[in-house]
Amino acid sequence: QLYYQVLNFAMIVSSALMIWKGLIVVTGSESPIVVVLSGSMEPAFHRGDLLFLTNFHHDPIRAGEIVVFKVEGRDIPIVHRVIKVHEKENGNIKFLTKGDNNEVDDRGLYKEGQNWLEKKDVVGRARGFLPYVGMVTIIMNDYPKFKYALLAVMGAYVLLKRES
Numbered sequence: 783q784l785y786y787q788v789l790n791f792a793m794i795v796s797s798a799l800m801i802w803k804g805l806i807v808v809t810g811s812e813s814p815i816v817v818v819l820s821g822s823m824e825p826a827f828h829r830g831d832l833l834f835l836t837n838f839h840h841d842p843i844r845a846g847e848i849v850v851f852k853v854e855g856r857d858i859p860i861v862h863r864v865i866k867v868h869e870k871e872n873g874n875i876k877f878l879t880k881g882d883n884n885e886v887d888d889r890g891l892y893k894e895g896q897n898w899l900e901k902k903d904v905v906g907r908a909r910g911f912l913p914y915v916g917m918v919t920i921i922m923n924d925y926p927k928f929k930y931a932l933l934a935v936m937g938a939y940v941l942l943k944r945e946s
Contacts, residue, residue, distance in 0.1 A: 787941045787942070802814075810906075811836055812906075817830065818832075819920065820881075823861055834911065845877075848863050848907065861908070863882055875901060878899070
């Protein structure tokens with residue numbers, strides 16, 4: 783019985799990983815789902831909103847679009863709006879971002895000496911969202927003991943539940 787419970791748990795985990803990898807392929811984004819971690823995009827998005835992303839490289843980046851980008855030296859991606867776009871004749875695009883709730887642009891967030899972002903910095907573009915669904919993620923990051931307790935309870939439930 784324990785063997786089947788462990789096998790069932792492994793199937794759940796592997797199914798979740800396959801779904802995640804499938805979403806990566808379909809959306810073109812290395813992270814198809816992200817959680818808004820700060821209030822910098824209010825009122826458009828609030829802390830805890832779950833964003834759905836795509837990142838098709840043939841789509842041009844335009845001012846007003848909300849992008850999720852990574853900056854060298856920072857582990858966590860940032861969700862902000864594109865406010866300026868510079869397109870060169872050779873097709874290279876550089877752009878500047880800003881949080882809707884921030885007073886200044888993001889140049890202070892970029893790595894030292896960097897004044898513009900490029901397409902390679904973009905993780906994805908917001909295509910939809912679910913409000914406050916990501917609060918569970920924020921709570922687990924803010925309170926690590928809660929995260930471990932929740933994982934222990936879920937693991938114990940899967941391993942100990944008896945099938946009828």
